[in-house]
Amino acid sequence: MKYSTLLFAVTATALVAPEQVTILDEQQPAVSDVIQAWWDSTLSRSTKLFTSLEKRITDSIRSFDASSYGFDSDDHPHPPRRGHGGHHRGDKTKTIYELIKSNQYTTQFASLLDNDDFSEIKKLLDSTEHNKTLFVPTDKAFERIPHHGDKPPPKEFVLALLKYHISPGLHTAHDLITSHTLPSNLSLDTLGSHPQRLRISTGLLFTIRVNIISKIVYSNIEAKNGIIHAIDHVLVPPPSQEKIISLLPTTFSTFSLGLEKTELSVPDHKGGTLFAPTNSAWRRLGPRANAFLFSPRGLKYLKALLKYHFVVDQTLYSDAFYGEKKDEQGVEGGKYWHVDLATLLDDKAIAVDVKRWRGWVTIVLNGFTKVIFQDGIASDGVVQVIGKILIPPHEHHGGHGAEDDDKDIDVEDLKARLERYVEKGNEAGDL
């Protein structure tokens, strides 16, 4: 069975009636494909969820671009202060499972746990062997799942979704305010054996959101084996980097166009870091450079330039790194951290500096380019959004000189810096 025939719809009842799932007789698609199919299906039919997702991302990028720090944004981490503290709720004589089971606002999640197909999740949430944190969607959250069609999602999808709501260890709301990403209990082949992560952000009035749209509506419910936070939207495991880019044309249409025109194909990878330039980043290069890069003559240079934005097999989040740490330099307490990440451009590396100050993290590339939207979680890695195009430095200058912000780049300079990486065998004009 082709995976496209698996395009299914999710409804609240479908999620709670998974016994109707058709068992596939032929080869099972990878869980990551099933998740991708969910996004394809949902986004092509329901725009409401997507509009709010896109709005949050573009607002955040815009406010960062404006302030260059983004401290006022509703989607940037704030340093720890009061809020979400004090009151302890819950019942430390009961397990997470028992608390969910007896709570009148979490009946949908509880009924999933009581389904035989998902008994491993019930066991996990009932076991006192390890502490864990559960982000439990309220019954209202289940109602918000886009409603279309009535085919229930495959069991694998629901299982992955449940795992994605659990994070190992205890994370109180206070801890979350200074967190950027957290590992979940879900691991997929697309990220190697590493756990899929959850993006945490704190906004005004200490609103904490998980993966951009799921807001914590009730926090710090303590259990014998961990802690529970209630959320207002279900956490669906993320789509691929490529999908994320194609879904956000307001931000990435120029980048997408470049990928399409150059037919750049990203090799199979287990995780990866995509430094994705916004449309404003392209504009900042100036009209001449854009006209050149997107002309038939310039496409091979454009391809080289695009390759310089892709790192495969190494995934750099603002507070975690899945990859080889051979170039790593750290400083005690994790306040400063450096790594060189080889790109698809002949392994030419990008120098990454991660600086931590209280709850804030800045990621700076090649000494001057800041990541303006951090930790766009993808099934196959992470999307770090940048407001400037990364250009390989001049060979003979060594190091990474500062770029002049306000000046358009000279086309000859751009060509000189990319010349040695341009694919040979194509005469100018051939493309």
Ligand SMILES: *[C@@H]1O[C@H](CO)[C@@H](O)[C@H](O)[C@H]1NC(C)=O
């Ligand atoms: C879980 O957390 C509690 C409270 O911090 C601690 O007392 C207990 O030892 C932890 N249990 C395990 C299994 O780590």
Ligand SMILES: *[C@@H]1O[C@H](CO)[C@@H](O)[C@H](O)[C@H]1NC(C)=O
């Ligand atoms: C999920 O939790 C179980 C039980 O704690 C653990 O054995 C497993 O390794 C976890 N998986 C991931 C990907 O964290």
